[in-house]
Amino acid sequence: MIEKLLVLSAVDDCPLEPLATVEVVAEDSAQKYPQKKCLLPSINILLIENIPQSGEILYPHLAEIDYICYQVHTCPYSHLTPGVVAQAKPNLLVLIAQGDHVLKAVQTLQQRxxxxxxxxxxxxxxxxxxxxxxxxxxxxYLSFQELSPNLLARSFRHAIDRHQVEQQLLRQAQYDRLLVQITQHIHQSLDLATILEAAVKDVRELLGCDRVLVYRFLEDWRGIMDVEAVVPPWFSALGDVVGDSCFTERYIEAYKRGRIHVVNDLDTAPLVPCYRDLLAHYQVKANLVVPIVVEGRLWGLLICHQCAHPRDWQDSEIELIKQISTQLAIAILQAELYQKAQAEIQERKAIEAQLLYQARHDRLTHLPNRWFFEEQLRLTLSYAAEHPHYHYxxxxxxxxxxxxxxxxLGHGTGDLFLQAFAQRLTRCVSPQDVVARLGGDEFAVLLNDIEGIEHAQAxxxxxxxxxxxxxxxxHYTLYSTVSIGLVMGNPHYTSSEELLRDADMAMYHAKTKGHNRIDVFDPVMLQQVRDRLYLEVELRQAIERGDFVLHYQPIVKLRSQxxxxxxxxxxxxxxxxxxxPKVFIPVAEETGLIFELSRxxxxNACEQLQQWQQRYxxxxxxxxxxxINLSANQFSLPTLVAEIQQTLEHYHLAGHFLKIEITESTLMQHLDSAREILAELKAMGVRINIDDFGTGYSSLSYLRNLPLDGIKIDRSFISQMDRSQEDLEVVHTILVLARNLHLDCIAEGIENTTxxxxxxxxxxxxxxGYLFxxxxxxxxxxxxLQEHIL
Incomplete structure (x- = not known):
């Protein structure tokens, strides 16, 4: 048992003198209230007197209570201040008052x-x-008339107990409200930083801590003070990175298992030196640490610091921090899932944007492609329809x-050339214009907001x-020319397809007239193209029906005819x-029908020759x-020699009865393979003539090096030789050349005796010629044949 005294402190002019533990009191008090033994903890009472010396009524009763010791501080109601209350550190306030002012005094004390x-x-x-x-x-509420030692002891103890229960319920209600508030915030917001900042601020205010932190672990198990709520004079730890290996080794595993770490008093707590030094660095006297575990993964810590003095952390406070930690883990998981979803959305958007870009742009040059160009044309058409004076x-x-x-030079060099061409073309137009690659070596430009046709041509x-x-x-210096087709926009155009069609038609017209030309679209071109398409359809149908025949023009010996x-x-x-043939052969070559026709x-020519040989x-x-004539397309066929051989064999014809006529241009287009093809034909006995000689390259080199049998002088020289000395000299030169090279020579287009x-x-x-x-x-x-041979 600890022997204690009823301690009285009557200070008329508060503040009170400090009374922490008092062993000796005023002599008269000791005589009045002798020393006694206390069985229960002492109760510290602040007696507030609204009636002078009214406390004297209580002291005798308190002194008679054997099992409780009381420390009593007195202060007039008019002198009561928060500082007085803080100095007295009472467990209980006792107000002695009467009259109409007592109710107001009670309300004031409860508020303060x-x-x-x-x-x-x-x-x-x-x-x-x-x-x-x-x-x-x-x-x-007690009256003087009913005062007794037992009544006072029971009243004071019950008052303290009831108040503690009420305070616990109040704190629990506050804790519950805070949890609900944090939960609602989590449900209403995906901003993790805002949620964490609000949580640490509310925890600090509710628990009265000096510093509350959210400590987030980094990949190497170092940690950063991520979010903080702190009150002066204690310094901020926000942004500090803790990387102490001792702390990591001793505490990380425990936190991973969900262990809560409580330090009530740094001076007496059994801590390893590195952790004690860490807390001392942050001026911590008491510490409460709860791990934040997100789906089994230690994400961080929720830390409460008491810096001013030690603190006995209550179970309810620890439980609150645990529940808040659980809610924060939910918020963190929610934020991570949201961030992951956002990242996936952004990635999907990036993929979609990339796919859209790829769908709209040419992969090689990165210019808009045909589809995107037509979209821009549609927009321009729509705008021009609403603005009649707009030209494009x-x-x-x-x-x-x-x-x-x-x-x-190879496709690699070709691709580099196309890229350089596209870049130069883009630089040559204004930013409001649209440049596109339509495919292959074909490009398009949309000229917006121009003055008219002359401006477009310029x-x-x-x-x-x-x-x-x-x-x-x-490492090559390359030159190029371009053929350009131009079409002016006008109200008659209703679709981008029509505009592109006509511009393309004008460009094609420019190419057929010669390279490096600019042709403006004319409706006649459209009619020509339509006629050509109609001719193609008819040509296909004619092939299917077999509407073709062979005519035969005699080749004669000029001396004997x-x-x-x-x-x-x-x-x-x-x-x-x-x-x-001048009408349909170009269409057949362009469409590939020439192969079927040539075959x-x-x-049919070989079949007819066989029949004549059999009859005669x-x-x-x-x-x-x-x-027979071979086209350029047919000459490029890898099966040409085999097909001719099979045909000769099929009709039992010797090769020397067949002559193949090839134009100079065809020969030069396939010069690399021509020597081998001609050699194989010669080996079969087939004879080779150069058709339309003099209109193409007329190279002595290929005449000398290729296995040829003869040349045919083009009719353009023959038709003028009787009127033009120059043409006569050309014919003479060709004939001398042929004789010197041991080549036969055939003159085409002989029309008169001269x-x-x-x-x-x-x-x-x-x-x-027609002469014959x-x-x-x-x-x-x-x-x-019968008249001239038989």
Missing amino acids: YPHLPLVVIDPSDRPDLATQILHSGAQD AVLCLDIDRFKTLNDS IAHQLQDRLNHPFEID SLKGFEALLRWQKGDTLIS WVLH PKLQSVGFTMS QLQLLRSLRCPFGQ APPLTTDKAEVY
């Missing part, structure tokens, strides 16, 4: 000191006032001879001039009309030949 229980002692007995006083927050134009550009560049000429400048590509052979010429029998010519055996002995006599005088061995006979039908050709 709600954390302390209050007992009111009224010298007068007023039951009517008792109810109001109790409703105002007092724990008990569309250019289609095609790089001349790009295929030759691509094939000769821009086209500027483009052409700048694009004609050399390009330095992959005896028949040497026939040239098989294809004709389209369209009803009663014969369509010239048909080869088979003399044809074999006189070396009668059949000449031309015949001149050719005879120049010793031209063979010729053909036009191309003849099979029946007429057979009659001609």
